[in-house]
Amino acid sequence: MLRALGKDPRMLLSEIGVIAVVGAGQMGAGIAQVCAQRGYRVLLADAALERAKSAKLGVDQQLSRLRDKNKLSAADCEAASARIEATTAELAYPQADLVIEAATENRELKLALFEQADALSPPHAILASNTSSVSITLLAGQTKRADRVVGMHFMNPVPIMKLVELVHGLETSSETLATVRGLAEALQKTVIVSQDRPGFLVNRMLIPFLNEACFALDEGTGSAEDIDQGARLGLNHPLGPLELADLIGLDTVLAIASVLEQDFGDPKYRPSILLKNMVSAGYLGRKTKRGFYVYDEQGKKLRASP
Ligand code: NAD
Numbered sequence: 001m002l003r004a005l006g007k008d009p010r011m012l013l014s015e016i017g018v019i020a021v022v023g024a025g026q027m028g029a030g031i032a033q034v035c036a037q038r039g040y041r042v043l044l045a046d047a048a049l050e051r052a053k054s055a056k057l058g059v060d061q062q063l064s065r066l067r068d069k070n071k072l073s074a075a076d077c078e079a080a081s082a083r084i085e086a087t088t089a090e091l092a093y094p095q096a097d098l099v100i101e102a103a104t105e106n107r108e109l110k111l112a113l114f115e116q117a118d119a120l121s122p123p124h125a126i127l128a129s130n131t132s133s134v135s136i137t138l139l140a141g142q143t144k145r146a147d148r149v150v151g152m153h154f155m156n157p158v159p160i161m162k163l164v165e166l167v168h169g170l171e172t173s174s175e176t177l178a179t180v181r182g183l184a185e186a187l188q189k190t191v192i193v194s195q196d197r198p199g200f201l202v203n204r205m206l207i208p209f210l211n212e213a214c215f216a217l218d219e220g221t222g223s224a225e226d227i228d229q230g231a232r233l234g235l236n237h238p239l240g241p242l243e244l245a246d247l248i249g250l251d252t253v254l255a256i257a258s259v260l261e262q263d264f265g266d267p268k269y270r271p272s273i274l275l276k277n278m279v280s281a282g283y284l285g286r287k288t289k290r291g292f293y294v295y296d297e298q299g300k301k302l303r304a305s306p
Contacts, residue, residue, distance in 0.1 A: 013182035017041060020096035020121075022089050022113060023103030024055030026249075026287065027130055030158025031100055033059045034187050036083040037076070037159075043085050043092035047103075052086035059084060062159070089113075093120035098183070100152055102130040105255040110134050111142050118143035126176055128152035132203050132252060133259040136169035136196045146171035150180050153200060154189075156248060164189040169196050198263035199256060207256045207269075210248075213241035214272035217292070224292050224304040242292035243301070245275075246285035254279045 017040070021032045024046040032042045032055070044059075046052040060081050066072040072080075093099065099117050103109055110131060117127050126148045129139055140149035151167020164184040168177060177193070184191050194200035199207060213227050222230070228240020237244075245253050257271035278284075278291065285291030286299055294302045 013179050013186065015124075016097045016179070016183060018043065018095050018097050020045065020089070020092035020099045022046075022092065022099060022101045022117070023130075024052045024086075025102065025104070027154060027156060027158060028100075028102035029055045029059050029062075030156070031102055031130065031154055032056075032084050033062055033080070034159055036080040037063075037072075038187050039083070041083050041085075043087050043095060045087055045089040045092045049086065049088055052088070056084055056086040089116065090120065093117055093125075094122065096121050096125050098180075099125060099127045100130060101128065102154075105132055105134070105252045107134050107138075107259070110139060114139045114142040114149070118145060126150065126179060128180060130154055133199050133207075133256040135198070135263070136167045137171065140169045140171055147173040148176050150176050151194070151196070151200065152180055152184070153202065155202070162188075162190050163202070164191050165200055165202050166191055166193045167196055167200050168193055198260050203256050204260070206244075207253065207260060210241045210245045210253055211257050211269075211272055211275065214245070214275045217242065218272055218274035246291035246293055246295075248285065249287055250275060250278050250284045250291050 019035050019040050020043045021028045022045045024044050028044065032044045036042050044052050044056055046055065063072065063077045063080055067074055067077040099121055101110065101113055101117065103113055110129060114127060121127065127143060128150050129136065130153055131151065132153065136149060136151040140146035143149055146169065149169055150172045153165040153167060155161035155163050166177060166180055181191050192201060216222060216227055217224055224242050228243050231237045231240040239247065254271055254275050257269060260269040261271065282288060283290045286295055289295045290305060293304055296302055
């Protein structure tokens with residue numbers, strides 16, 4: 001925490017020292033890793049301390065893998081690991097210059113987290129959300145610092161994907177946007193900016209595509225393998241839509257599709273029943289080892305789901 005409380009609340013990139021990442025799932029872990037590799041101190045929190053600790057172990061494994069492939073020196077690997085501390089959100093907020101919320105894609109949960117983050121974080125801190133679809137203006141409305149609330153939407157997997165989509169809430173200040181743009185660039189990412197509309201830019205395009213693939217599969221138009229092969233070889237996509245849905249997490253895909261449907265009020269965005277049923281059954285994709293495909297313990301794709 002570099003700025004004394006009560007002073008000019010605007011935040012400069014050079015003043016971000018401590019980043020609290022709240023939500024230590026696949027995205028939170030990736031965000032923690034890239035921030036630590038670029039020299040930031042990271043406080044990594046989840047709903048339970050044990051989950052944060054296990055996410056930190058996962059990040060350490062990723063860093064060691066980079067070291068073993070000679071993509072990271074042993075010293076940098078050790079230093080990055082030492083910059084990440086697994087903790088609780090309550091302990092992390094008061095020390096944070098920037099909070100990046102990366103918890104489960106659930107509107108009510110995020111509203112509660114933003115209220116708590118605002119109450120416990122220093123006045124100068126910026127509160128960012130990695131949400132895929134929840135309105136940044138709505139989250140800002142839970143706080144007394146709407147000018148310092150912003151969307152910072154990283155892509156999955158965070159260490160590999162180059163893009164960060166910044167989301168400009170109705171009241172986000174230009175200083176806040178400039179600070180998080182500077183941070184994203186310091187993380188060696190390329191930035192795009194979206195106004196606060198359902199799904200922003202990336203998921204407004206992506207989710208209807210994934211959802212349509214679910215409809216095609218459900219209607220028996222083609223097999224999962226042929227749908228994905230069609231997108232890979234016919235559209236030159238690196239992953240087919242069903243493989244990508246499994247990577248994102250089917251619960252997250254469904255949550256985003258539901259926000260698009262509700263917030264646009266347009267039935268063209270209605271999620272496919274198959275997608276809903278998969279989530280109800282607990283088949284969430286790679287993270288549960290079964291989605292549209294079945295995966296082994298190492299995450300290798302074995303075959304299409306029966
Ligand atoms: P995930 O399911 O892997 O992780 C979510 C984490 O949030 C879990 O570890 C869960 O325990 C934690 N959590 C739940 N309640 C919490 C609380 N009260 N406090 C702290 N942590 C809590 O999900 P994910 O894929 O990492 O997605 C996280 C966020 O990132 C979502 O908003 C999602 O939309 C967004 N996102 C996801 C992707 C993707 O491809 N999966 C891409 C970009 C953005």
